[in-house]
Amino acid sequence: MRYSGLRVIKEALTGHKGWKPAWREVAPKRAYDYVIIGGGGHGLATAYYLARNYGAKNIAVLEKGWVGGGNVGRNTTIIRSNYLLDGNEPFYEHSLKLWEGLEQDLNYNAMISQRGILNLVHSDAQRDAFTRRGNAMILNGADADLMTTEAIQTRYPFLNVNNARFPIKGGLAQHRGGTVRHDAVAWGYARAADSLGVDIIQNCEVTGFRIEAGKCLGVETNQGYIRANKVASCVAGSSSRLMSKADMRLPIESHVLQAFVSEGLKPILPGVITFGAGHFYCSQSDKGGLVFGGDLDGYNSYAQRGNLPVVEDVCEGAMAIFPMLGRVRLLRMWGGIMDMSMDGSPIIDRTHVESLYFNGGWCYGGFKATPASGWCYAHLLATDTPHEYAKEYRFDRFEKGRMIDEKGVGNNPQLH
Amino acid sequence: MKKVWVIIHSYIKRNRIMIINHPILGPRDSAEFTYIGDAALIDRPDWQAEDALAQFVDYGYLRDNPAGKHKELWFHEQGDRSFLVVTRDTTTHEISGVELARDVARKRGRRK
Numbered sequence: 284m285r286y287s288g289l290r291v292i293k294e295a296l297t298g299h300k301g302w303k304p305a306w307r308e309v310a311p312k313r314a315y316d317y318v319i320i321g322g323g324g325h326g327l328a329t330a331y332y333l334a335r336n337y338g339a340k341n342i343a344v345l346e347k348g349w350v351g352g353g354n355v356g357r358n359t360t361i362i363r364s365n366y367l368l369d370g371n372e373p374f375y376e377h378s379l380k381l382w383e384g385l386e387q388d389l390n391y392n393a394m395i396s397q398r399g400i401l402n403l404v405h406s407d408a409q410r411d412a413f414t415r416r417g418n419a420m421i422l423n424g425a426d427a428d429l430m431t432t433e434a435i436q437t438r439y440p441f442l443n444v445n446n447a448r449f450p451i452k453g454g455l456a457q458h459r460g461g462t463v464r465h466d467a468v469a470w471g472y473a474r475a476a477d478s479l480g481v482d483i484i485q486n487c488e489v490t491g492f493r494i495e496a497g498k499c500l501g502v503e504t505n506q507g508y509i510r511a512n513k514v515a516s517c518v519a520g521s522s523s524r525l526m527s528k529a530d531m532r533l534p535i536e537s538h539v540l541q542a543f544v545s546e547g548l549k550p551i552l553p554g555v556i557t558f559g560a561g562h563f564y565c566s567q568s569d570k571g572g573l574v575f576g577g578d579l580d581g582y583n584s585y586a587q588r589g590n591l592p593v594v595e596d597v598c599e600g601a602m603a604i605f606p607m608l609g610r611v612r613l614l615r616m617w618g619g620i621m622d623m624s625m626d627g628s629p630i631i632d633r634t635h636v637e638s639l640y641f642n643g644g645w646c647y648g649g650f651k652a653t654p655a656s657g658w659c660y661a662h663l664l665a666t667d668t669p670h671e672y673a674k675e676y677r678f679d680r681f682e683k684g685r686m687i688d689e690k691g692v693g694n695n696p697q698l699h
Numbered sequence: 700m701k702k703v704w705v706i707i708h709s710y711i712k713r714n715r716i717m718i719i720n721h722p723i724l725g726p727r728d729s730a731e732f733t734y735i736g737d738a739a740l741i742d743r744p745d746w747q748a749e750d751a752l753a754q755f756v757d758y759g760y761l762r763d764n765p766a767g768k769h770k771e772l773w774f775h776e777q778g779d780r781s782f783l784v785v786t787r788d789t790t791t792h793e794i795s796g797v798e799l800a801r802d803v804a805r806k807r808g809r810r811k
Contacts, residue, residue, distance in 0.1 A: 523762070523763070524764075524765075532757075533762070534760040536737075536764050581734050582717075582771070582787075583736075583737075583769055583789045585789045586790055590717055682752075682756045694759050694760055
């Protein structure tokens with residue numbers, strides 16, 4: 284069923300009796316060409332592009348919970364491509380371009396809003412670094428705009444530009460960045476993949492891999508054994524847990540990142556603002572709630588729940604640049620589990636086991652990467668060669684010294 | 700007084716606030732500490748070993764990252780600057796053991 288304005292009118296006149304479930308409920312078959320583990324944004328996008336770009340049939344997506352119940356429903360919904368390094372920027376710019384056409388492509392309203400993202404600058408050194416980053420973005424076909432304090436004040440008159448410790452001295456803006464309704468991304472990809480014949484199997488947890496003579500033959504699940512020509516792991520947040528079943532140790536630690544939503548307010552914040560120095564970033568949802576977050580708690584965790592010191596830290600950051608928020612009440616807070624990799628960049632690669640593939644290590648940049656991650660992972664699965672935009676995302680980059688370390692902090696996962 | 704402590708203790712337990720029971724200084728807020736990582740970092744490989752490269756790649760970059768009991772290094776940066784080996788459950792944040800990293804290293808045969 285195609286969604287359209289006409290369809291809405293027709294259904295309204297006929298009592299809304301024609302709507303159908305967005306995807307089928309299916310029981311797993313005994314064998315597939317491709318089994319994708321993880322029905323989050325990345326896994327569903329992978330299935331969709333595998334079917335659409337490479338004509339693959341016979342694909343299953345296995346999800347241990349429900350579609351959209353993991354990190355794709357726990358992030359703060361920001362899209363951007365403001366990276367510095369060659370290994371990253373073309374990939375993220377490709378992702379942003381895919382976002383721009385995503386709703387037409389999927390025939391699904393994901394409420395993509397290119398309201399712009401602004402990274403604040405507080406010193407000359409930081410302005411130099413951001414100028415360099417902006418130039419790298421432009422060289423890779425993205426947009427970047429170095430804004431003056433005056434221009435920022437005109438657009439965001441409520442910002443406190445005279446904070447004693449971090450006065451605002453300008454900012455790097457990417458006007459094509461913005462926000463997306465994150466659940467709709469999962470649902471839209473699920474629906475589009477399903478319409479191309481992909482089986483989406485919820486409540487199906489992978490409990491082990493069947494590996495013989497160095498080749499992965501299939502997966503053991505709580506719904507029985509499923510044979511597969513190719514098995515693709517796509518479970519960022521739980522990557523170490525899953526891959527340990529294939530005797531792999533990963534260059535990844537799992538960390539908790541908290542996020543927050545305030546009570547609903549009238550429109551006050553036209554865009555995304557990041558105050559990196561104060562560990563705070565913020566946007567406003569279409570419902571009116573301020574959606575914000577800060578840094579990792581900083582210790583290994585699978586608990587999907589953080590601690591109070593970080594809550595205090597984030598709220599202090601908010602008060603430093605948005606003093607007007609002092610009376611706003613916090614409505615909800617939650618935590619998501621990040622695959623924090625050793626250089627802050629992801630991995631899309633084959634593993635030492637034949638026909639077992641890996642996608643993970645997204646740190647806290649996984650959401651914006653969803654379309655390109657699916658695009659490049661599908662390419663790897665279909666052709667067995669890395670996609671041009673993801674060719675640096677290899678397991679062996681740590682051994683070879685080819686790290687993609689945007690922040691330059693080395694192998695400290697909690698600092699990326 | 701005892702009643703107050705029981706209330707505080709149940710609050711801490713219910714909200715899983717991480718209090719690290721320092722072997723020398725007693726219970727301290729985890730915010731005083733800096734997290735370093737897996738306690739396996741104590742066992743630095745021998746740089747003269749035949750397979751030193753492989754060992755250092757493993758030491759520097761690969762982690763067990765378990766869901767459950769995890770032995771990890773915490774540095775008391777805002778306190779006495781000791782390194783502790785904390786045993787903590789990564790699924791509940793419950794801390795079940797705290798030792799001085801020095802003692803752990805000595806038990807494994809290190810001199811310092």
